[in-house]
Amino acid sequence: MTRDDYERRMARAGAAAAEAGLAGLIVTPGPDLVWLCGYRPTAVTERLTALVIEPGRPGRLLVPVLERPDAVRAPGAAALEVVAWADGSDPCAELGAWLAPQGRYGVSDGMWALHLLGVQRSVPQGRYGALTEVLPMLRAVKDAYEVERLAAAGAAADAAYQDILGVPFAGRRECDIAADLARLLREHGHSQVDFTVVGSGPNGANPHHEAGERVIEDGDMVVLDFGGLKDGYGSDTTRTAHVGKPGAEERTVHEVVREAQQAAFEAVRPGAACQDIDRVARRVITSAGYGEYFIHRTGHGIGVTTHEPPYMVEGEHLPLVPGMCFSIEPGIYLPGRFGVRIEDIVVCTEDGGRRLNRTGRELAVVS
Known part of the structure; x- marks a missing residue:
């Protein structure tokens, strides 16, 4: 990424703000700031850091004076x-002086209330909305560089999955397998591990189960959901394994989820609404009699974070656009018994979809 790349992103953000009827954007530390100008403060503190982007003019970045040396070295800072600002001054007043007195601004979802309230005091007639609500598509459509990074992260996660299938499961704790997954992700190039869900037996019926002390037994289904960041872009994949030979019901439930995931993938095309992908997956699972056990949305966007807009969920009418990257991850969760989930990251292309995870979606058997 060069200065020009970041300058184009900021110009695109300014144009999107104008199209949405905004006077501009106020971006504080977090994924939007990294995406727009490449700056990630070494520490997020009570000292205000904010990037202001307004249509048709260069961006301005307000930083504490002690952090200025790091800020100017950010790859997009030259633009x-x-x-x-120095301790003892009022950075909210400084920022407020940059804003249109009656302007409406999109602000980072994670902007501290302390800072936003200070800006509101400085610009009492200003109006503010969360970026996720006012510009949900800001980072949703990836360029070729971003798709390449996401594909590399997905390939690294796939390699970690292939390796984990070779370790013993039975007789070990969930947290031991989770530690193996975290290590493997790092060995395959991840700089950050965001989650390693290992849900064995009845714990697999909790989609966000945190790997715990339960000892995995022969006959368990085990949900493996893991991901993080590689070269600044996210991975997120889920596969379900069985310890020893699976029974007929376990095979049946897994096959229903596999069919739902495949049908949802085949529904990906430009112009389809995000909710359509959810509906297709849910229809397969409901038709098989397991509709009440599919208890979450079908997918979420991914980019410089592992969860971001758009969301594949009922009520999300945004149309798919080439370059959108998102998960497709239907599941069935039978309380007190077991769960099954299968997840790939998919990019919408000009004529359909492309999977960024390539490992087999069959029920894996481990020892």
């Missing part, structure tokens, strides 16, 4: 005016 910005970097302004430092």
Whole structure:
């Protein structure tokens, strides 16, 4: 990524703000700031850091004076005016002076209330909305560079999955398998591990179960959901394994989930609504008699974070656009018994979809 790349992103963000009827954007530390200008403060503190983007003008980055040396070294900083503020001054007043007195601004979802309230005091007639609500598509459509990074992260996660199938499961704790997964993700190039869900037996019926002390037994279904960041972009994949030979019901439930995941993948095409992908997966599972046990949305976007818009969920009418990257991860969760989930990251292409995870979606058997 070069200065020009970041400058184009900021110009695109400014144009999107104008199209949405906004005077501009106020971006504080987090994924939007990294995506827009490549700056990730070493520590997020009570000291205000904010990037202001307004249509048709260069961006301005307000930083604490002690952090200015790091800020100016950010890859996109050369395209910005970097302004430092010192302890004892009022950074909210400084930021407020940059804003249109009656403007409506999109602000980062994670902006501290302390800072937003300070800006509101400085610009009492200003109006503010969360970026996820006012510009949900800001980072949703990836360029070729981003798709390449996501594909590399997916391939690394796939390699970790292939390796984990070779370790013993029975007689070991869930947290031991989770530690193996975290290690393997790092060995395959991840700089950050965000989650390693290992849900064995009845714990697999909890989609967000945290790997615990339960000892995995022969005959368990085991849900493996893991991912993180590689070269700044996310991975997220889920496969379900069985310890020893699975029974007929376990095979049946797994096959229903596999068919739902495949049908949802085949429904990906430009112009389809996000909710259509959810509906297709849910229809397969409901038709098989397990509809009440599919208890979450079918997918979420992914990019510089592992969860971001768009969401494959009922009520989300946004149309798919080439370059959108998102998960497809239907599941069935039988309380007190077991769960099954299968997840791939998919990119919408000009004529359909492309999987960024390539490992087999059959029920894996482990020892």
